Amino acid sequence: MDFDLTPEQELLRKTARDFADREIAPVARDYDRNEQFPWDIVEKMKPLGFLGAPIPEEYGGMGLDAVSYCLVLEELARADSSVRSIVSVNCSLVGTTIAKWGTEEQKQTWLPKISSGEALGCFGLTEPGSGSDAASLRSSARRDGDDWILNGTKMFITNGTVAGLAIIMAQTEPSLGSKGIAAFLVPTTTPGFAANEIHGKLGLRASSTAELVLEDVRVPNSTMLGGIGDGMKVALSALDNGRVGLGASCVGLAQACLDAALVYSKQREQFGKPIASFQLIQEMLSDMFVEVEAARLLVWRAAALKDKGVKNTLEASVAKFYASEAAVKCANLAIQVHGGYGYIDEYPVGKYLRDARVTTLYEGTSQVQKLIIGRHLTGINAFS
Numbered sequence: 001m002d003f004d005l006t007p008e009q010e011l012l013r014k015t016a017r018d019f020a021d022r023e024i025a026p027v028a029r030d031y032d033r034n035e036q037f038p039w040d041i042v043e044k045m046k047p048l049g050f051l052g053a054p055i056p057e058e059y060g061g062m063g064l065d066a067v068s069y070c071l072v073l074e075e076l077a078r079a080d081s082s083v084r085s086i087v088s089v090n091c092s093l094v095g096t097t098i099a100k101w102g103t104e105e106q107k108q109t110w111l112p113k114i115s116s117g118e119a120l121g122c123f124g125l126t127e128p129g130s131g132s133d134a135a136s137l138r139s140s141a142r143r144d145g146d147d148w149i150l151n152g153t154k155m156f157i158t159n160g161t162v163a164g165l166a167i168i169m170a171q172t173e174p175s176l177g178s179k180g181i182a183a184f185l186v187p188t189t190t191p192g193f194a195a196n197e198i199h200g201k202l203g204l205r206a207s208s209t210a211e212l213v214l215e216d217v218r219v220p221n222s223t224m225l226g227g228i229g230d231g232m233k234v235a236l237s238a239l240d241n242g243r244v245g246l247g248a249s250c251v252g253l254a255q256a257c258l259d260a261a262l263v264y265s266k267q268r269e270q271f272g273k274p275i276a277s278f279q280l281i282q283e284m285l286s287d288m289f290v291e292v293e294a295a296r297l298l299v300w301r302a303a304a305l306k307d308k309g310v311k312n313t314l315e316a317s318v319a320k321f322y323a324s325e326a327a328v329k330c331a332n333l334a335i336q337v338h339g340g341y342g343y344i345d346e347y348p349v350g351k352y353l354r355d356a357r358v359t360t361l362y363e364g365t366s367q368v369q370k371l372i373i374g375r376h377l378t379g380i381n382a383f384s
């Protein structure tokens with residue numbers, strides 16, 4: 001067992017950290033306050049290749065292994081979770097999903113655009129009536145000659161209003177249940193496709209979260225990703241990828257909480273001493289440190305299994321569950337260390353809590369992760 005990063009991974013981490021410190025952290029608060037999508041940061045990320053970090057080089061990506069990709073996401077998330085979410089959805093849920101399931105033509109058509117940022121990707125699984133129970137989705141795909149006609153509504157779709165491509169899961173034959181679901185690669189310029197921004201989010205305010213409305217969206221059969229009935233497999237494989245990346249993102253966010261709390265606790269004086277000298281403050285700092293370390297190791301293990309080609313559904317769930325709960329806990333503790341100043345947005349820790357809060361909800365809630373872990377332990381599937 002080797003916990004050392006390679007020299008290439010160390011360099012990549014430094015590159016991502018320097019970029020995040022220089023280009024993202026100084027402006028993150030303003031984008032958050034203004035609920036503004038950070039297009040100029042997206043532009044600056046393009047030449048670095050982060051938008052295609054894990055996508056194979058032959059299709060324009062960086063071809064990073066899973067551990068290296070996690071390092072990039074951790075550093076981006078340390079600076080800003082909204083920017084991180086643009087990259088992680090583009091890469092984990094869309095790019096690598098096309099790389100795994102796509103035909104050669106689909107890969108050639110879309111992966112260079114996704115990797116370069118020419119077309120950002122979004123992933124449309126959740127619907128108003130189906131979240132955790134994703135397989136009960138109601139969006140429909142009706143065959144019409146060589147085409148499919150898509151109808152339905154998708155909810156809470158990250159990158160929805162800024163994407164050029166949407167992966168849409170839809171039901172081809174309701175009587176087949178989950179075995180009737182198919183995934184489609186839908187250009188967002190297709191007539192009948194609309195994306196409506198959802199405002200008023202608690203956190204991730206600089207990211208785009210949208211309701212997608214599909215009204216008689218006509219796409220050729222060649223846009224189907226996998227076959228009829230593969231839609232849930234496509235979605236679940238995307239989520240296996242996504243959960244490891246999201247775990248890494250939570251580690252970055254939790255690390256940011258610890259960093260901020262450490263700096264503040266050494267500056268702030270009470271009773272004639274820096275508050276860092278009080279044992280109860282040190283207890284909070286050490287609790288945060290342990291959470292960050294444990295979460296990072298769980299994420300790296302899940303990523304390393306993927307790099308070995310070993311199925312990592314369980315480990316991805318464990319990592320996502322632990323790291324997201326750790327991010328919320330660390331954000332809460334960071335506010336506590338800041339006292340009243342943690343409650344106003346002069347300091348970043350309030351934003352960290354708002355951004356952390358969604359991580360136990362999306363890409364499978366904490367309860368869903370526990371059911372996945374419970375299914376592994378008992379052999380009993382609580383979802384069916």
Ligand SMILES: Cc1cc2nc3c(=O)[nH]c(=O)nc-3n(C[C@H](O)[C@H](O)[C@H](O)COP(=O)(O)OP(=O)(O)OC[C@H]3O[C@@H](n4cnc5c(N)ncnc54)[C@H](O)[C@@H]3O)c2cc1C
Pocket residue numbers: 089122123124125126130131132133155156157158159201204209358361362363364365366367368371382383
């Ligand atoms: C900011 C944001 C971005 C998102 N981005 C995307 C995206 O890009 N693409 C996408 O497809 N979706 C996205 N989502 C949707 C997200 O994945 C869902 O919100 C999530 O899966 C939960 O679904 P739900 O909101 O319908 O909650 P529900 O499924 O209704 O859950 C409500 C509560 O019931 C619990 N629950 C549900 N079933 C069970 C059970 N069997 N046992 C015990 N408890 C249970 C849940 O844990 C939760 O506490 C996003 C959501 C947000 C908020």
